[in-house]
Amino acid sequence: MHMHKLEKIWLILGISCLIIFLTTVGVSAFYMGNKPPSCLLTIDPEKVDQQKPFDKPGLHKVEGKEWDYELVYVAQAFSYNPAKVEIPLGAKVKVIATTKDVIHGFEVAGTNINMMLEPGYISEYTTTFDKEGEYLIVCNEYCGSGHHLMFSKIEVVKK
Numbered sequence: 001m002h003m004h005k006l007e008k009i010w011l012i013l014g015i016s017c018l019i020i021f022l023t024t025v026g027v028s029a030f031y032m033g034n035k036p037p038s039c040l041l042t043i044d045p046e047k048v049d050q051q052k053p054f055d056k057p058g059l060h061k062v063e064g065k066e067w068d069y070e071l072v073y074v075a076q077a078f079s080y081n082p083a084k085v086e087i088p089l090g091a092k093v094k095v096i097a098t099t100k101d102v103i104h105g106f107e108v109a110g111t112n113i114n115m116m117l118e119p120g121y122i123s124e125y126t127t128t129f130d131k132e133g134e135y136l137i138v139c140n141e142y143c144g145s146g147h148h149l150m151f152s153k154i155e156v157v158k159k
Contacts, residue, residue, distance in 0.1 A: 041122035048074055048100050057081045059093075066092070067126055071154075073097040073137075075104040075117050078146035080137060084153045087129050094126045105140030108154065116141060129156045 003011075048054045053072045060070045068091045074081045076099065087093060097106050099117040106115040106123065110133075115123040129135075139150040 041124070042120055043098055043122055045098075045100050045119040048098060053096060054098060059085050059087060065094075067094040069093045071095045073106065073152070075099040075106065075139070075150075076101050077144065078150045080106075080139075080150065080152035082152065084155065086155045086157055088159045089132050089156050090128065090130060092126065092128045094124060096122060096124050098122050102143050103141050104143050104150070105138070107138050107140045109136045109138060111135060114140070129154075132156050132158060 043051055043054070053060070053070065054074050057072045057074050060072065061068065062070050069087065071085060071087070071093050073095065075097065095106075095113060095115075097115060097117050098121065099119050101119060103119070104117045106117050107113065110131075111127065111129075113125050113127055115125055117123055133156055135154040135156065137152040137154065139147060143150065
C-alpha cells in the first residue's frame with residue numbers, strides 16, 4: 001500500500017501526540033497519585049437538614065484537625081445557607097457543601113474554589129484565606145429561573 005509522504009508525517013505526528021498524552025495522564029494518575037475529585041461521601045437529599053453537619057450551616061471552629069474551621073453550606077432553589085459568613089484572616093478552612101434539590105455550582109470568585117454540588121453527595125474543599133476582603137459565592141451551574149439570584153458572601157476580616 002502506497003501512502004503519500006505528508007500522510008505518513010501526519011500519521012506519525014498524531015500517534016506521537018496520543019502517546020505523549022497517554023504517558024502524561026498515566027504518570028500523573030499512577031506515579032503522582034492525582035485523580036479527579038470524587039464524591040465518596042453521600043447524604044440523603046431529603047434529610048439534609050436533619051444530618052450533621054448540615055443541621056447547623058455556617059462557620060464552626062474545630063480542634064485536632066489539619067484545618068481551623070469548617071464552613072458548612074447547604075444549597076437549594078436559588079439560595080445558599082448561610083447567606084453571609086465572616087472568616088478570620090489566615091484561617092485554614094474546610095468548605096463542606098451539599099444541595100437539597102438540583103445540581104448547583106459553588107464558585108468563590110477570586111479564589112480557586114469551584115465545586116459542583118449534586119443532590120445526594122457531599123463536596124469538600126480545604127483552603128486558606130490569606131487575603132482580606134469580601135468574596136462572592138455564585139452558582140455557576142444553571143439551576144432554574146432564579147439562578148441569577150443565587151449568591152452568598154464570605155467576608156475575610158482581621159481578628
